[in-house]
Amino acid sequence: MILPVRIPFQERAVVTVERHLPGPGKIMVRVGEEVTPDTVLGEAQISAGFRKVSLAQTLGVSPGSVEKILIKKPGEVVYKGEPLARAKKLLGLRSSVYLSPAEGVVEGVQDGEVTIRLVPSEVKLLAGFNGQVNEIKEGEGVTIKTIASRTKGVFGIGRERFGTIRLAGKRDEFLLPQHLDAECVGKIVVGGALLTGDTIEKALAIGVKGIVTGGINFHETLGWAEGSDVGISIVVTGGYGLHPIDEAIYKALGGHEGQYGSISGGSGEVLISGSGEAKGKPAPLWKELKLGDVVRVVAGADLGHSGPAEKISTEEVKLSSGISAKVVTFKGPGGDEIAPWQNLEIVGLKND
Amino acid sequence: MNNSAHRIFAISFGQALVRGLYLTGNKIYHASLGTTPGDLTVALAAITKEVEKLAGEKVTPDQVVLTGRQSDLDELQGKVEASFLTEEKAVAAAEQFLTKSFGQPTAILDLGPSAFLDRYPAEEIGRWLPFVTNLTDIENHLANKRLFPRVLPINTHEYEIDLAVARQAIIKLGAREGKEYLPIETKINLVLTGGLLSGAATVSDVAGVVLDSFYFKSGATIAIDPTGILVPLGAVLAEVQRTEVSPPSLRQIGSALHLGGTHRAVIDFGYETKQRLALEPGEIVTIPAEEGREITVTVGGPKTSHDYVLTGGEGGIYLDNRTRPLGVVASSRDSISKILSWRKSLSADKLVEEAAA
Numbered sequence: 141m142i143l144p145v146r147i148p149f150q151e152r153a154v155v156t157v158e159r160h161l162p163g164p165g166k167i168m169v170r171v172g173e174e175v176t177p178d179t180v181l182g183e184a185q186i187s188a189g190f191r192k193v194s195l196a197q198t199l200g201v202s203p204g205s206v207e208k209i210l211i212k213k214p215g216e217v218v219y220k221g222e223p224l225a226r227a228k229k230l231l232g233l234r235s236s237v238y239l240s241p242a243e244g245v246v247e248g249v250q251d252g253e254v255t256i257r258l259v260p261s262e263v264k265l266l267a268g269f270n271g272q273v274n275e276i277k278e279g280e281g282v283t284i285k286t287i288a289s290r291t292k293g294v295f296g297i298g299r300e301r302f303g304t305i306r307l308a309g310k311r312d313e314f315l316l317p318q319h320l321d322a323e324c325v326g327k328i329v330v331g332g333a334l335l336t337g338d339t340i341e342k343a344l345a346i347g348v349k350g351i352v353t354g355g356i357n358f359h360e361t362l363g364w365a366e367g368s369d370v371g372i373s374i375v376v377t378g379g380y381g382l383h384p385i386d387e388a389i390y391k392a393l394g395g396h397e398g399q400y401g402s403i404s405g406g407s408g409e410v411l412i413s414g415s416g417e418a419k420g421k422p423a424p425l426w427k428e429l430k431l432g433d434v435v436r437v438v439a440g441a442d443l444g445h446s447g448p449a450e451k452i453s454t455e456e457v458k459l460s461s462g463i464s465a466k467v468v469t470f471k472g473p474g475g476d477e478i479a480p481w482q483n484l485e486i487v488g489l490k491n492d
Numbered sequence: 493m494n495n496s497a498h499r500i501f502a503i504s505f506g507q508a509l510v511r512g513l514y515l516t517g518n519k520i521y522h523a524s525l526g527t528t529p530g531d532l533t534v535a536l537a538a539i540t541k542e543v544e545k546l547a548g549e550k551v552t553p554d555q556v557v558l559t560g561r562q563s564d565l566d567e568l569q570g571k572v573e574a575s576f577l578t579e580e581k582a583v584a585a586a587e588q589f590l591t592k593s594f595g596q597p598t599a600i601l602d603l604g605p606s607a608f609l610d611r612y613p614a615e616e617i618g619r620w621l622p623f624v625t626n627l628t629d630i631e632n633h634l635a636n637k638r639l640f641p642r643v644l645p646i647n648t649h650e651y652e653i654d655l656a657v658a659r660q661a662i663i664k665l666g667a668r669e670g671k672e673y674l675p676i677e678t679k680i681n682l683v684l685t686g687g688l689l690s691g692a693a694t695v696s697d698v699a700g701v702v703l704d705s706f707y708f709k710s711g712a713t714i715a716i717d718p719t720g721i722l723v724p725l726g727a728v729l730a731e732v733q734r735t736e737v738s739p740p741s742l743r744q745i746g747s748a749l750h751l752g753g754t755h756r757a758v759i760d761f762g763y764e765t766k767q768r769l770a771l772e773p774g775e776i777v778t779i780p781a782e783e784g785r786e787i788t789v790t791v792g793g794p795k796t797s798h799d800y801v802l803t804g805g806e807g808g809i810y811l812d813n814r815t816r817p818l819g820v821v822a823s824s825r826d827s828i829s830k831i832l833s834w835r836k837s838l839s840a841d842k843l844v845e846e847a848a849a
Contacts, residue, residue: 141525141526142525142526142528142534142535142538143526144528144529144530294639295639357628357631357632358628358631358632358634358635359628359631361635379632379635379636379639380631380632380633380635380636380639381629381632381633381636425528425530425531425534426528426530426531426534426535438636438639438640438643439633439636439637439639439640439643440633440636440643440645440646440647440650441646441647441649441650442646443636459644459645459646459647460646460647460648461644461645461646461647461648461650461651461693462648462651462693462694462697463644463645463651463691463692463693464691465644479646480643480644480646481526482508482526482642482643482644483640483643483644483646
């Protein structure tokens with residue numbers, strides 16, 4: 141029987157990392173060039189969009205008089221903190237000055253609101269990993285071949301983000317807002333069997349880059365469209381519902397605490413930059429199950445149960461549900477367990 | 493495609509299984525294996541090998557026709573040398589073939605694990621469950637099944653959720669007409685394929701799903717395609733017009749008729765006397781009638797009566813006298829009690845009395 145393969149944690153795997161410029165720009169490295177995490181791969185100009193300021197409301201003047209009180213007229217450049225408008229009060233004896241909240245060009249005035257077109261900013265794209273430039277897409281991005289420790293979750297959300305690994309909370313309890321402290325700011329936090337909505341809100345508020353967790357309730361993900369970004373990247377290692385992070389994954393990520401890595405919800409992966417010789421061969425997407433391969437139940441009441449396959453039935457067996465199926469017997473932590481082959485994935489290859 | 497040699501190999505990709513059917517001369521060989529989403533070429537190679545082993549001959553690319561969901565076919569376009577046929581066309585060809593073979597309009601309902609890819613509100617699933625349920629658990633279970641649709645239920649609770657999804661998948665088809673069920677006006681043969689119902693544990697489970705989600709105004713015979721052969725067979729038949737192919741072996745469940753709250757019916761088994769059946773509005777009646785036996789059910793009074801000729805099967809003949817909507821809600825004691833009583837009637841034969849001559 142052919143089963144999907146997902147190796148949840150691989151130490152020193154050969155991976156290719158795609159690094160994209162956030163906007164049109166130029167690539168500054170060549171194919172074959174060795175890079176370190178600090179190497180600048182390229183630069184891009186990103187348009188930050190517009191900022192609207194409701195001057196009529198803020199300064200207490202009529203919408204029609206806003207244009208008259210502007211110090212910086214449409215078309216002029218304004219710097220952050222520079223006076224943008226001045227309104228006279230108390231028969232001209234006093235005046236209120238409004239300072240520009242951003243750097244840009246005054247675009248125009250409408251209904252008492254001033255629009256500032258923000259100045260495009262230059263962003264440097266860092267490699268983030270030790271490795272070699274494998275491929276270049278001119279003006280768009282770079283692929284780096286690297287050695288990294290890879291955690292592969294079941295699903296995730298959010299674009300690629302970078303930060304150092306930080307354990308927070310336990311692997312088999314709820315990840316609560318109080319588990320996120322100042323030490324988690326700007327980091328990829330690992331912990332919890334269930335990530336709650338208020339914890340996501342706290343993480344967003346304090347600037348956590350990403351969260352690796354065991355489970356999440358489906359209703360917390362209702363606003364997440366495939367491929368979208370919610371301001372934070374999340375990788376789930378167990379599934380929907382309450383699922384402790386596998387002990388081996390938690391321990392392995394704990395061993396990398398403080399190291400720099402990336403988290404991508406789209407690929408459901410956490411990569412931690414490594415060095416040295418690669419360990420093991422790349423795993424296939426699917427393979428014929430062999431006795432000794434480690435299998436894991438992917439859904440249902442036994443979700444997360446795992447162990448080495450000991451026996452593959454040739455005849456169908458009647459399950460408690462009344463359904464008949466060929467089953468795999470595997471050695472779980474509490475003894476022998478059975479599961480229909482349809483409910484399994486391979487999470488460890490024999491002789492690995 | 494070269495059909496001159498009458499060799500054609502159809503492969504259909506489902507969420508759980510890939511099925512291969514090889515027609516060579518007048519012989520048919522078929523096999524099924526697990527699908528490999530993400531890299532369908534793995535399953536394609538494996539099923540080809542399996543069928544070649546059974547048939548004892550090599551399959552050439554010009555004999556291969558692939559069918560399945562459009563997204564799966566798109567994934568394989570350009571990667572493999574074969575003809576491509578949408579699942580809708582394969583099913584339509586199989587329906588046409590069965591209609592001709594049985595001499596009666598036949599519809600195929602392909603209900604496999606891909607039903608789990610749709611989103612159903614937990615309340616809609618929970619209302620069909622004969623136990624108190626936690627809607628968050630249902631949501632999470634369905635979301636995990638969306639990630640891995642081929643997962644089989646391992647306990648009765650999960651099995652009931654699967655059957656509830658089957659109900660909602662059918663009801664969704666009726667929603668286009670603004671109904672809480674799928675109405676079928678004319679008499680039809682309904683053939684169920686795909687793992688969700690053809691792999692059901694009992695015949696009464698299948699009958700329960702069908703009665704809850706359809707409304708057969710003129711009656712329907714219900715059969716199951718136990719080997720899941722119909723879609724690949726349809727793909728073969730869409731490519732070559734073969735009249736000498738025998739219809740596949742189907743498991744006859746019986747017939748179903750929705751009465752909608754009538755009070756009496758007279759049943760003619762073809763014996764000397766007819767049987768009178770007192771019906772309670774809201775109940776389901778199961779009449780024992782073995783496969784192939786035809787009975788006539790007469791409903792209504794002497795002036796406006798209707799005769800329905802229904803054919804028996806493994807489960808018998810189901811007369812559904814419930815009015816719609818069925819009015820069940822999740823975790824309600826009253827709803828659970830109603831569901832359990834309907835389940836009981838699906839496997840219990842109704843006692844009838846002889847009608848006056």
